[in-house]
Amino acid sequence: MINEFNVVVCGVGGQGILTFSRILASAAVKLGYNVRVGETLGMSQRGGIVQSFIRFGLGVLSPLIPVGGADVVVSLDYIEALRVFKYASRDSTIIINSNTIPPVSVLIGDGRMPSLSDVVKVYGEVTNKIYVLDADGLAIKAGLPTATNIVLLGFLCKLFQEILPPNILRDTVAENVPSRYVRENILAFDLGFNVNKFDLGL
Amino acid sequence: MDPLLSESGSKVLMMGNEAIARGAIEGGVQFVSGYPGTPSSEVIVSLSRVSSKLGIFVEWFANEKVAFEAAFSASSAGLRSMVTMKAPGINVASDALLSAAYAGVNGGMIILVADDPGPHTTQTEQDSRFYALLSNLPLIEPSTPQEAKDMVIWGFELSEEVNLPVILRTTTRVNHTSSDVLLGDLKILNRKPVFKKDPPRYVRASMRWNLDRHVWLNKRMSQVQSLASKYPFDIMLLKGDYGIITSGVSYTYVLESLRRLGFESCSILRIGLVNPISMDNLSKFLSHCRKVLFVEELEPFIEERVRALSTIMNLDVEFHGKFDGILPREGEFNIEIVENAIAHIFGFKSFTPSIKSLSVEPPPRSPVMCAGCPHRNSYYALLKAIRDLGFKVDEIPVFGDIGCYALSLQKPLEAIWTEHCMGASISMALGLKLSGYDKPVIATIGDSTLFHAGLPALVDAVHFNANIVVMILDNATTAMTGHQPHPGSSVRADGSPARAVDIVSVVKGIGVDKVEVIDPYDIPKTIDVLKRALLNRDGVYVVVCRRTCAILSRRMGEKFHVVKVNYDVCRKCKVCISTYGCPAMSWDPARGPVIQSSCNGCGSCAYVCPFKAIEVY
Numbered sequence: 001m002i003n004e005f006n007v008v009v010c011g012v013g014g015q016g017i018l019t020f021s022r023i024l025a026s027a028a029v030k031l032g033y034n035v036r037v038g039e040t041l042g043m044s045q046r047g048g049i050v051q052s053f054i055r056f057g058l059g060v061l062s063p064l065i066p067v068g069g070a071d072v073v074v075s076l077d078y079i080e081a082l083r084v085f086k087y088a089s090r091d092s093t094i095i096i097n098s099n100t101i102p103p104v105s106v107l108i109g110d111g112r113m114p115s116l117s118d119v120v121k122v123y124g125e126v127t128n129k130i131y132v133l134d135a136d137g138l139a140i141k142a143g144l145p146t147a148t149n150i151v152l153l154g155f156l157c158k159l160f161q162e163i164l165p166p167n168i169l170r171d172t173v174a175e176n177v178p179s180r181y182v183r184e185n186i187l188a189f190d191l192g193f194n195v196n197k198f199d200l201g202l
Numbered sequence: 203m204d205p206l207l208s209e210s211g212s213k214v215l216m217m218g219n220e221a222i223a224r225g226a227i228e229g230g231v232q233f234v235s236g237y238p239g240t241p242s243s244e245v246i247v248s249l250s251r252v253s254s255k256l257g258i259f260v261e262w263f264a265n266e267k268v269a270f271e272a273a274f275s276a277s278s279a280g281l282r283s284m285v286t287m288k289a290p291g292i293n294v295a296s297d298a299l300l301s302a303a304y305a306g307v308n309g310g311m312i313i314l315v316a317d318d319p320g321p322h323t324t325q326t327e328q329d330s331r332f333y334a335l336l337s338n339l340p341l342i343e344p345s346t347p348q349e350a351k352d353m354v355i356w357g358f359e360l361s362e363e364v365n366l367p368v369i370l371r372t373t374t375r376v377n378h379t380s381s382d383v384l385l386g387d388l389k390i391l392n393r394k395p396v397f398k399k400d401p402p403r404y405v406r407a408s409m410r411w412n413l414d415r416h417v418w419l420n421k422r423m424s425q426v427q428s429l430a431s432k433y434p435f436d437i438m439l440l441k442g443d444y445g446i447i448t449s450g451v452s453y454t455y456v457l458e459s460l461r462r463l464g465f466e467s468c469s470i471l472r473i474g475l476v477n478p479i480s481m482d483n484l485s486k487f488l489s490h491c492r493k494v495l496f497v498e499e500l501e502p503f504i505e506e507r508v509r510a511l512s513t514i515m516n517l518d519v520e521f522h523g524k525f526d527g528i529l530p531r532e533g534e535f536n537i538e539i540v541e542n543a544i545a546h547i548f549g550f551k552s553f554t555p556s557i558k559s560l561s562v563e564p565p566p567r568s569p570v571m572c573a574g575c576p577h578r579n580s581y582y583a584l585l586k587a588i589r590d591l592g593f594k595v596d597e598i599p600v601f602g603d604i605g606c607y608a609l610s611l612q613k614p615l616e617a618i619w620t621e622h623c624m625g626a627s628i629s630m631a632l633g634l635k636l637s638g639y640d641k642p643v644i645a646t647i648g649d650s651t652l653f654h655a656g657l658p659a660l661v662d663a664v665h666f667n668a669n670i671v672v673m674i675l676d677n678a679t680t681a682m683t684g685h686q687p688h689p690g691s692s693v694r695a696d697g698s699p700a701r702a703v704d705i706v707s708v709v710k711g712i713g714v715d716k717v718e719v720i721d722p723y724d725i726p727k728t729i730d731v732l733k734r735a736l737l738n739r740d741g742v743y744v745v746v747c748r749r750t751c752a753i754l755s756r757r758m759g760e761k762f763h764v765v766k767v768n769y770d771v772c773r774k775c776k777v778c779i780s781t782y783g784c785p786a787m788s789w790d791p792a793r794g795p796v797i798q799s800s801c802n803g804c805g806s807c808a809y810v811c812p813f814k815a816i817e818v819y
Contacts, residue, residue: 035381037380048569108613
């Protein structure tokens with residue numbers, strides 16, 4: 001059992017961030033931990049920013065993760081990783097999906113898009129545990145393009161197997177996705193779990 | 203199984219609002235009403251999943267005042283009831299709230315009001331605790347989802363013990379935090395409503411009775427004071443003579459900060475019964491401490507009262523908080539803010555690392571109207587109609603209202619001029635016209651908002667024969683808060699059939715004789731009709747822009763068209779993006795617009811393209 005494990009998940013509305021956090025948090029409850037999930041809802045279906053803070057451990061109290069307190073940052077959209085940078089420290093593991101959805105501000109010429117390597121460089125200044133993977137591609141391979149979240153969950157599980165037993169996480173995925181897509185989601189989880197080829201900090 | 207029905211003794215993951223819903227069930231609630239509003243909506247959404255199974259009445263009402271009065275009546279008749287709303291909702295219900303305090307209740311009544319420090323999704327950072335003082339009613343506030351559940355149950359008991367409605371005040375960080383929650387027993391009460399005729403209680407027309415009821419209310423509140431120690435609302439940890447008085451989610455930040463700072467000897471008074479503050483607990487705490495820091499979000503509500511009470515108690519304690527600027531009155535707290543304040547006042551070194559500035563800034567990502575959102579078309583057509591008639595867009599005020607369509611504020615449309623409060627689009631358009639504004643004025647209001655607070659203003663507009671255009675953006679749902687039904691819907695909260703109140707009949711019934719219904723997916727026709735409306739010089743002109751919300755139609759599996767860009771024809775003028783701005787369209791500088799998978803196929807962008815380069819199949 002661990003005292004505290006903090007995961008920041010970020011991305012854009014519609015990417016399944018709340019499902020990601022619900023699965024991870026439900027698994028943590030099954031493991032007997034105190035759990036807090038703090039999230040900002042409200043605009044989640046309108047292409048807005050979604051950030052979720054999942055905390056579990058033996059005595060977790062507040063729903064927010066302190067600055068520099070993330071054990072893991074998972075970003076479903078590489079641009080969004082920049083918005084949660086303050087939660088990373090040299091002990092953090094960073095998992096980034098190699099894709100992004102350009103915000104409307106960029107489409108209409110109001111903002112500039114940083115590149116994936118810009119983002120990796122920013123994080124590279126604090127930690128060397130940066131994993132970039134084509135989770136969108138793996139989700140398509142699993143037959144469910146919307147399962148990017150589950151691919152990343154599988155990869156997170158691979159990196160932290162001692163804390164998150166794969167069988168418990170896999171079962172929790174099955175319990176929390178629509179019944180007609182269980183097969184594809186489990187496949188997405190396994191594809192994420194078995195990833196061997198990823199860009200390590202590019 | 204639905205977590206709301208999980209067995210007693212089990213620990214399940216629940217959002218704060220689900221925990222409140224479960225607490226209502228464990229507290230024997232029989233009647234639940236409300237109006238949707240973030241962050242309060244999930245209480246009724248989740249209860250409506252199980253309401254028919256449990257035989258509980260759970261329903262959305264036209265607005266918070268109606269919802270409040272309905273629940274108040276149920277509790278007057280002896281049932282346990284709960285009414286839910288976001289912070290501005292209690293403003294709408296406040297008239298009923300103050301009279302309810304004089305009448306009192308027989309069955310327990312919980313008034314859930316969800317404040318939003320931040321604010322994340324609310325027009326103001328209203329601190330609704332002041333309603334407890336204004337109405338002189340008990341107010342309780344939990345720090346965690348677990349407590350939120352438990353406090354609903356205790357709240358019902360307190361409410362019945364003193365015959366007063368109890369306000370349960372929460373903030374976003376409790377409503378929208380999920381946590382492991384230990385469940386208790388379900389309680390099914392089958393009370394039959396009995397409304398006893400008792401004019402002094404229920405008729406506020408007699409001033410003599412009202413004076414008596416004021417005395418009664420004050421007596422009941424003294425009784426709450428004497429019962430305070432019987433209920434476990436407050437948490438007191440007496441250790442050293444340095445102390446913190448806190449409330450709500452801030453309590454969790456305090457505990458975490460103390461742990462991080464290694465300040466184990468700090469005494470804590472976590473106030474859960476915020477009105478009235480327990481004098482027993484307070485005097486015990488203040489006699490123990492010589493230096494106290496207040497940690498509460500928004501206004502110094504507790505601080506001000508405790509500072510006053512300590513003077514009355516003749517206690518000499520050194521206080522810190524908002525009055526000396528140690529903590530801000532604006533925005534929500536977090537561990538850093540709280541830890542720094544504690545470290546500063548009590549002489550510790552804070553562990554909070556300084557935040558490094560980013561060498562690369564992410565571009566802003568504001569929420570936008572969805573791909574295929576009919577509101578985009580309605581505003582696009584409106585702006586086109588205004589320009590086509592030779593007006594300038596900055597001389598024709600477009601009054602907005604509360605709902606997804608407020609997102610028309612964003613580029614590229616930048617359509618609405620105001621978004622004030624529920625229903626204000628029509629009344630503000632009316633006021634400007636009646637002031638003598640000589641150009642057209644337009645009110646734009648959603649269907650749910652119209653039923654909530656728009657109708658009285660429309661009645662006045664008809665009554666004064668005011669020359670305004672009212673666009674009713676009817677997307678068949680309360681979309682912004684997560685697609686709850688409203689009186690115009692053909693379903694109730696639990697999905698069972700309801701009689702839909704027809705907006706056109708209502709509008710005509712009020713006396714509007716110029717009413718047109720258009721489909722905003724038909725942009726040319728929408729422009730034509732809006733031009734006609736803008737040229738109208740006599741009375742109210744209502745245009746109902748009717749098209750189901752794109753999120754709902756997608757969920758229902760509705761298919762429209764396949765949209766393709768013909769790059770041989772496209773001249774890369776970018777008009778599609780710079781004037782219409784659908785998020786399903788991205789821009790490739792080499793090729794032109796690229797249709798994304800989020801496209802719902804409405805095909806409206808084909809109209810927008812001046813070169814007919816967008817093709818619809």
